[in-house]
Amino acid sequence: MNATIGPVPSTAMPLRFPIPVGGVAGTSFKHEHLAAILADGPQAGFFEVHAENYMGAGGPPHRALEAIRRDHPLSLHGVCMSIGGPQPLDKAHLARFRGLAARYQPAMVSEHLAWSTHETSFFNDLLPLPYTEATLRHVCDHIDEMQEAIRRPILLENPSTYLAFAETTMSETDFIRSVAGRTGCGLLLDINNVFVSATNHGFSALDYLADFPLSCIGEIHLAGHDEQADDDGEPLLIDSHDGPVADAVWKLYEIVIERCGPVPTLIEWDSRIPDWPVLKAEAAAAQAILDRREMAELAGDRHAA
Amino acid sequence: MPPEPVTFAAAFAPALLDPMRAAPPVVTGPNGRAVGKRYDVYRNNVTVSLIDALAAIYPAVQRITGTDFFRAMARFHVRSYPPTSPLLFEYGRDFPSFVARYEHAQIMPWLADVARVERAWLDAYHARDAAPLAPAHLAAAAPERLADLVFTPHPATQIVRSEFSAVTIFAANRDGAPVSRVDASTSEDALITRPGFDVIVRHLPPGGAAFAARLMEARPLGEAAASALDASPDFDIAANIAGLIEAGAFTSIAFGDA
Numbered sequence: 271m272n273a274t275i276g277p278v279p280s281t282a283m284p285l286r287f288p289i290p291v292g293g294v295a296g297t298s299f300k301h302e303h304l305a306a307i308l309a310d311g312p313q314a315g316f317f318e319v320h321a322e323n324y325m326g327a328g329g330p331p332h333r334a335l336e337a338i339r340r341d342h343p344l345s346l347h348g349v350c351m352s353i354g355g356p357q358p359l360d361k362a363h364l365a366r367f368r369g370l371a372a373r374y375q376p377a378m379v380s381e382h383l384a385w386s387t388h389e390t391s392f393f394n395d396l397l398p399l400p401y402t403e404a405t406l407r408h409v410c411d412h413i414d415e416m417q418e419a420i421r422r423p424i425l426l427e428n429p430s431t432y433l434a435f436a437e438t439t440m441s442e443t444d445f446i447r448s449v450a451g452r453t454g455c456g457l458l459l460d461i462n463n464v465f466v467s468a469t470n471h472g473f474s475a476l477d478y479l480a481d482f483p484l485s486c487i488g489e490i491h492l493a494g495h496d497e498q499a500d501d502d503g504e505p506l507l508i509d510s511h512d513g514p515v516a517d518a519v520w521k522l523y524e525i526v527i528e529r530c531g532p533v534p535t536l537i538e539w540d541s542r543i544p545d546w547p548v549l550k551a552e553a554a555a556a557q558a559i560l561d562r563r564e565m566a567e568l569a570g571d572r573h574a575a
Numbered sequence: 576m577p578p579e580p581v582t583f584a585a586a587f588a589p590a591l592l593d594p595m596r597a598a599p600p601v602v603t604g605p606n607g608r609a610v611g612k613r614y615d616v617y618r619n620n621v622t623v624s625l626i627d628a629l630a631a632i633y634p635a636v637q638r639i640t641g642t643d644f645f646r647a648m649a650r651f652h653v654r655s656y657p658p659t660s661p662l663l664f665e666y667g668r669d670f671p672s673f674v675a676r677y678e679h680a681q682i683m684p685w686l687a688d689v690a691r692v693e694r695a696w697l698d699a700y701h702a703r704d705a706a707p708l709a710p711a712h713l714a715a716a717a718p719e720r721l722a723d724l725v726f727t728p729h730p731a732t733q734i735v736r737s738e739f740s741a742v743t744i745f746a747a748n749r750d751g752a753p754v755s756r757v758d759a760s761t762s763e764d765a766l767i768t769r770p771g772f773d774v775i776v777r778h779l780p781p782g783g784a785a786f787a788a789r790l791m792e793a794r795p796l797g798e799a800a801a802s803a804l805d806a807s808p809d810f811d812i813a814a815n816i817a818g819l820i821e822a823g824a825f826t827s828i829a830f831g832d833a
Binding site for chain 2 (some may be wrong): 322323325326327328329330331332333348351352355356357360363385386388389390391392393394395397398399400407432433434435437438470471472495498499500501504506508528
């Protein structure tokens with residue numbers, strides 16, 4: 271019954287928001303918060319949604335997204351394109367993505383350095399890939415194809431991972447830098463993912479960030495994680511998006527913002543979702559860091575003049 | 576041509592939904608450390624998120640069976656029939672027939688039909704928006720040509736036929752209200768519509784499902800009425816057509832080629 275949606279430009283959708291949106295904090299948009307958000311009136315921040323949740327033909331999801339989009343910039347975050355997989359991208363999915371981007375005119379569009387489909391099975395998880403010349407070619411081809419399909423650049427998000435591939439020949443930061451260089455895509459730096467992967471693989475998050483091409487960052491993600499243990503009883507962090515941002519991740523965030531200036535920042539919270547005021551307060555904490563950096567920049571400019 | 580080398584994805588994927596398989600040999604922990612629990616994170620993410628997806632699509636079924644029963648049943652389904660679309664709201668179309676075959680659900684022969692109603696509910700929820708037919712349009716049709724009228728179904732409209740009290744059981748278990756004992760043995764056909772943004776599930780009177788099904792196949796009103804009277808001699812044509820229109824089952828009417 272769910273026909274593929276085509277590009278359906280809505281006449282009611284004003285294109286009021288410039289790209290980029292600047293140093294503002296946003297949150298994941300969850301339907302259970304719609305009434306509270308609308309009651310609050312227009313927010314200064316942006317909202318991010320998982321693109322796939324709005325790929326149905328009609329109904330309440332689109333009504334909710336239209337209500338949010340009327341007064342706020344939107345970030346369209348794809349989680350299922352399977353860019354990191356070896357097989358060709360799903361053409362129907364690309365067409366749906368293009369239709370959604372045309373309809374809602376998001377300020378930002380992003381996808382993951384990961385894969386989720388193999389042959390005909392969709393695994394609904396962000397699965398890891400080895401970093402080699404061969405996978406680099408595939409990823410670049412897929413990003414070229416997606417950017418061509420939606421007619422705009424995307425932001426590619428660094429993954430959180432729990433294991434590594436024996437065949438990997440390059441570092442994740444080298445891989446990501448090459449992808450950005452070859453495809454012209456921007457980057458979505460998920461600082462929680464950096465912290466989770468650094469812990470899980472035993473590398474330094476600060477070294478990773480020092481090596482990350484910060485000039486390509488178009489958005490930052492912050493989220494909560496969970497702690498388990500690996501086979502040796504060592505900490506294994508799980509990218510669970512089900513709680514507040516950890517103190518260590520806030521610290522890394524301040525360091526990144528200090529280095530690269532204010533960047534749109536998302537508080538990502540996808541399960542065990544709190545009441546709207548809790549999520550809003552988390553975004554306000556990020557906004558305070560962004561504002562402080564903005565003030566420092568202004569003060570510096572004055573000083574220089 | 577030489578065979579394609581096995582890709583990392585082909586090596587990584589098979590054990591995701593098969594707990595009997597070991598973690599693939601192509602992956603490792605840091606400094607060669609064990610990878611078992613690390614790979615299990617992915618296995619767990621895949622399995623749990625897909626079970627959660629079925630629980631979100633079939634909340635009444637889960638309420639009836641209890642969470643542990645449901646999740647065990649859903650785990651079997653997820654492992655045998657993983658989704659083929661990245662759109663999770665499309666998942667689980669074959670879950671009702673799986674439930675019908677599931678050994679431990681045989682004592683609840685009506686459970687699969689409740690699942691069918693829930694699947695139809697979600698399809699109606701995501702269906703294309705369309706304005707339902709206004710009753711005035713039917714009132715304006717010339718009475719002598721009513722039998723030739725052909726109806727266009729609304730994109731959300733569906734019918735689920737059941738030999739059991741599927742609609743009553745669905746309704747009793749879909750919200751959080753306390754459930755009292757339900758007689759499951761009465762045959763109930765469901766009409767699922769979404770005239771605005773709220774999905775409606777109604778119990779069709781005897782003959783109503785045959786009637787609505789014929790109309791949805793674009794058969795003329797006269798023929799649909801004959802089918803309904805065949806199924807149920809007491810069938811009330813006027814009340815049924817009014818009920819269908821009021822529920823938003825159609826978007827437009829036209830005179831057929833007759």
